[in-house]
Amino acid sequence: MRARSEPAAALWRRVVVGAMGVVVLALVWELYKLLGPADGVLVGTTTVLPRTTDLAMPHLWVMGGRVLEPVNGASAALPMWLVVLQASLFTLGIAAVGWLVGVAVGLALALVMQRFRAAESAILPWIILSQTVPLIAIAPLVRRWGAQIHLGEFTWENWMSVALIASYLAFFPVSVGALRGLSSPDANHVDLMRCYAAGWWKTLWRLRLPASVGYLLPALGLAAASAVIGTVVAEVSIALRGGIGRLIVEYAGAAGGDPGKPWAPIFGSVLVGLVAAGFVGLIGVVLRRFRRGEVAV
Secondary structure, eight states, X not given: XXXXXXXXXXXXXXXXXXXXXXXXXXXXXXXXXXXXXXXXXXXXXXXXXOOOSTTXXXXXXXHHHHHHSBSSSOTTOOBHHHHHHHHHHHHHHHHXXXXXXXXXXXHHHHHHHHHOHHHHHHHHHHHHHHTTSOXXXXXXXXXXXXXXXXXXXXXXXXXXXXXXXXXXXXXXXXXXXXXXXXXXXXXXXXXXXXXXXXXXXXXXXXXXXXXHHHHHHHHHHHHXXXXXXXHHHHHHHHTOTTSHHHHHHHHHTTTTTOTTTTXXXXXHXXXXXXXXXXXXXXXXXXXXXXXXXXXXX
16 A cells, blocks of 8 residues: 555655746746846846846736737637647647657667667767757758658648658657667676577567666657657748747747737747656656666666
């Protein structure tokens, strides 16, 4: 009974600590707005802390109240929260596709690199090098290349380009984390499997995959965050409508006369990230018996 209550207590502690972190962040925001200079903190000619004017840094209750109001002054305008929610779901769906593709590619690369050491020496440097390419530079190229794909009735949609870019960011932490996890079993355990005449596949299923869970779960969390970031940035880069990235660009122009409006899609992107992280957390609950020690990637 006590063993069952310990995971529940640990979960509640995380929830309480997370809530306290949000409260502290809100207090710091309002405290800085109250005490900080209107022109921000300058070091020479460089601004190191933001301005505290109502246009640059609105109160939290102004942001929250704006979310409950209509998007604009039109009679049939939808509430801001509904528009942001619809855009968030659109972005979340694309990020989920990118995450799934990135996880599949990352796991496949990790399996190949673990199975063949020559493949690790050949592939791993290129995997690391791939993350040095600026995302905002390749997004228009991916869209252009995708528009040239025609296979019968299949047509490449713009959202597919965004999902591909999200997977491009998501596969990296999975491939590195899974490789570390698959290589983590002790040599004695591997030798024991050989003594039992277990082949590579059975050793993978019985030993390496369970041992890799502690490494893989943090990698999946990083991949989820990377997929969300990649989706939002790609939506902005290729001007894809319907997602939270496009709303951020559109509402940023209203900051001068409506300072609370640009923050609504920002809160939406935060919501998408929390949902993605929560999904990975559910995977961790399912694989709890294999989580003997998680290692940061």
